Amino acid sequence: MKNRLRILRAERNWTQGDLAERLGVSRQTINAIETEKYDPSLPLAFDMARLFAMSIESIFDPYGDPNGSGTAKEEK
Amino acid sequence: MTAVTQSQVKTSKLDWMVPASVAGFIVAYFGARILMKIPDLPRALYFAAALLPAPAFLWFLWSMARVQKHADELQRRIQLEALAIAWPLSLAIVMTVSLLQKAGFLGWEPMWVYLPSTYFVGLIWAVRRYQ
Numbered sequence: 001m002k003n004r005l006r007i008l009r010a011e012r013n014w015t016q017g018d019l020a021e022r023l024g025v026s027r028q029t030i031n032a033i034e035t036e037k038y039d040p041s042l043p044l045a046f047d048m049a050r051l052f053a054m055s056i057e058s059i060f061d062p063y064g065d066p067n068g069s070g071t072a073k074e075e076k
Numbered sequence: 077m078t079a080v081t082q083s084q085v086k087t088s089k090l091d092w093m094v095p096a097s098v099a100g101f102i103v104a105y106f107g108a109r110i111l112m113k114i115p116d117l118p119r120a121l122y123f124a125a126a127l128l129p130a131p132a133f134l135w136f137l138w139s140m141a142r143v144q145k146h147a148d149e150l151q152r153r154i155q156l157e158a159l160a161i162a163w164p165l166s167l168a169i170v171m172t173v174s175l176l177q178k179a180g181f182l183g184w185e186p187m188w189v190y191l192p193s194t195y196f197v198g199l200i201w202a203v204r205r206y207q
Binding site for chain 1: 206
């Protein structure tokens with residue numbers, strides 16, 4: 001599944017380890033999600049959305065549209 | 077967040093337990109085999125020697141369960157996929173070796189020795205899949 005995790009993490013100057021610690025998962029898990037080799041569970045996706053103050057569909061694009069997830073807006 | 081961090085700390089503390097328990101089991105197993113080769117010991121001592129590796133194996137089971145408990149979702153999935161590969165591979169090895177023994181091409185061999193290797197084959201495959 002396409003996602004914007006790497007971009008969102010880079011915007012905050014977080015390393016994969018920083019994000020992993022904030023989400024309570026391993027760095028390997030973050031790397032696998034960023035490289036689109038692993039799709040997170042719904043609870044983890046919700047945790048990510050909460051952490052970035054965005055909706056899940058703003059972070060993940062299930063239809064794999066390379067431009068589709070670039071229109072995300074941060075929730076106020 | 078605090079609970080999660082504590083969980084990760086627990087996991088890192090448990091990391092050494094799995095290899096330590098495996099090492100303990102191997103030492104106990106070969107120790108038991110050496111003891112059982114000594115002739116003319118009381119039968120109770122042979123019995124005790126045969127059970128010598130059991131505590132180390134129970135420690136191994138306990139440490140693996142603890143590691144799994146504190147693993148995250150991808151780590152659990154990797155373990156599941158490793159076992160999904162190991163199980164049919166183990167079955168294929170056991171069946172093939174059994175048939176070769178029955179056909180007289182192989183003598184008696186402790187087949188369990190081959191089985192952990194199938195888990196490691198599965199584990200390496202599953203880890204590489206998500207790298």
